[in-house]
Amino acid sequence: MKITKQHKLLVYLLLVSCLLLLPFTVRARVSIIVNHDVAESSISSSDIKSIFTNKLPKWDDGKKINIIILTDREPTEYFLKQYIHKSLSQFKTYWLKQVFTGKAIMFKSARSPEELLEMVNSTSGGIGFIDSKKVDKRVKVIKVN
Amino acid sequence: MISKNLSIFTFGFFLLLFQHVCYAYEFNGLNINGFISQGYLHTNHNDYLADTKGGTFDFNELGLNLGYQASDSIRLGAQILSRNLGVDGNNKLTFGYAYGDYNLNRYLGVRLGKVRIPYGLYNQSRDVDMLRTSVFLPNAVYHDEFYTFFSAFYGVSIYGELPLGNVGSMEYEVYKGKSEEDDESRLVKNNVISLGGENGDLTAGDAYGGVLRWNTPINGLRFGYSYFYIDAKLVIDNVNIIESVVFDKVKLNPIQVLSAEFTWGDLVLASEFMRFRQDAYIDFSDNTFVPDIGTVITNSEGWYVSASYRYNELIEFGAGYSEFYENIDKKNGSNYAVDFRAWRKDITLSTRFDITDNWVVKAEYHIMDGAGWLPTPGLYSDANSDENIKQKWNMIALKTTFSF
Secondary structure (H helix, E strand, O other), X not given: OOOOHHHHHHHHHHHHHHHXXXXXXXXXXXXXXXXXXXXXXXXXXXXXXXXXOOXXXXXXXXXXXXXXXEOOHHHHHHHHHHHHOOOHHHHHHHHHHHXXXXXXXXXXXXXXXHHHHHHHHHOOOEEEEEEHHHOOOOOEEEEEO | OHHHHXXXXXXXXXXXXXXXXXXXXXXXXXXXXXXXXXXXXXXXXXXXOEOOEOOEOOEEEEEEEEEEEOOOOEEEEEEEEEEEEOOEOOOOOEEEEEEEEEEEEOOEEEEEEEEEXXXXXXXXXXXXXXXXXXXOOOOOOOOOOOHHHHOEEEEEEEEEEEEOHHHOEEEEEEEEEEEOOOOOOHHHHHHHHHHOOOEEEEEEEEEEEEEEEEEOOOOOEEEEEEEEXXXXXXXXXXXXXXXXXXXXXXXXXXXXXXXEEEEEOOEEEEEEEEEEEEEEEEEOOOOOOOOOOEEEEEEEEEEEEEEXXXXXXXXXXXXXXXXXXXXXXXXXXXXXXXXXXXXXXXXEEEEEEEOOOOEEEEEEEEEEEOOOOOOOOOOOOOOOOOOOOOOEEEEEEEEEEEEO
């Protein structure tokens, strides 16, 4: 079969489309999950950053935001880079600084997605992030604007 | 020698005790974190920060942090701190901070108690070694000489963050209270020795100030401005034939710092510029015929640039350069008996090893030029006398910290 200019253009457009879609595909890998007692159904990227850097300590109804971090490396590193713009070591240092200057109490850690789901489910005002495929009904997924 | 052996023993003991404890404790909502550090300093000439010529282990910190979330809005926190750096601290147990925090919302919160002074980018965390690449914060801006005044105040602070839409956000903290006083500090002892007195009495006065930090819309780029005022009174007793020398109405009036920090991936660049004016009314007590000296004004200045880079999970590198001038009107040392006492320039190379999540080891090398604000001769040894002091000198700093 002879490769025509139209074929080349089609391949080019497909490649560009894939590249354009890539960020959305990657972003969809992580879901932001909260306890069912959290009224919010959507949240902005900047508020996610504020929450996970201890600058936004309460939900709109005044309830304390309780952060739960998954210690699994893969979704955590991706989440931190995407939303918080920090590496894992920078994030740890940032929180140690918050804790050792009395500005925060250290967030809780979950050692597995199952434990995270259980902790978010049982913690009032709880928030975490997880691989989207592992979400279940114990938690509420909130939309990121 | 007893102190040296004790600090090494203490560190070894804690390392053994906590080797399996790699997380914070929580008891009924009370969160407990802690750290313990031991350092070693060695200068080839001149004493710096401690009895460093020939080497000293007189350099350690131990902190126990307690945090309790009393309600959605109220948090209580305290740090029990023991530190030792030369004559400073002497491992006396103090509160690094101890305050209640009422957080109304993201825009407004109030802290009441003993609060860390929000000076520059890093002052509030200066005692916590594992939060930085280097062993020391740049001394040109974060003076150990004035640790007593710079560390914390007793009073109230109001803080928050204001969103600025497309131009980022502005963090603020303003405070008012009373500064710390420590008659055993290097600041007091330096003056006692240089005046030939017997002891010193430091009375703290007002402390107030504030900080603004602009988080720009460029990720990782922030700027800051700090303003800090304190006053105090220092009396040195039994000074030779004069009964006492009184540094009355001593004012740091004010200290101002401009700060910039840029984090780009694993690279962190920072620079700060500090200037402060020190006013001191000096008299020779009320019952002598010696006339008062009157008010002496000194304008000091310091700045630094630094870079740190995390190479991998184990290793982080750092480098920095700083300059400090005791009196900006006499930067070249004119009318100093030893001209290079007017400045101190410091090239710093640092390496940090994160052996585990809880155990950090650091090695640092300082290439120094000048002897500005070194300890008074006789405080540690005679290394800093006019006859012995050297313009070019170096320091090795080693430190290890365990935290949980």
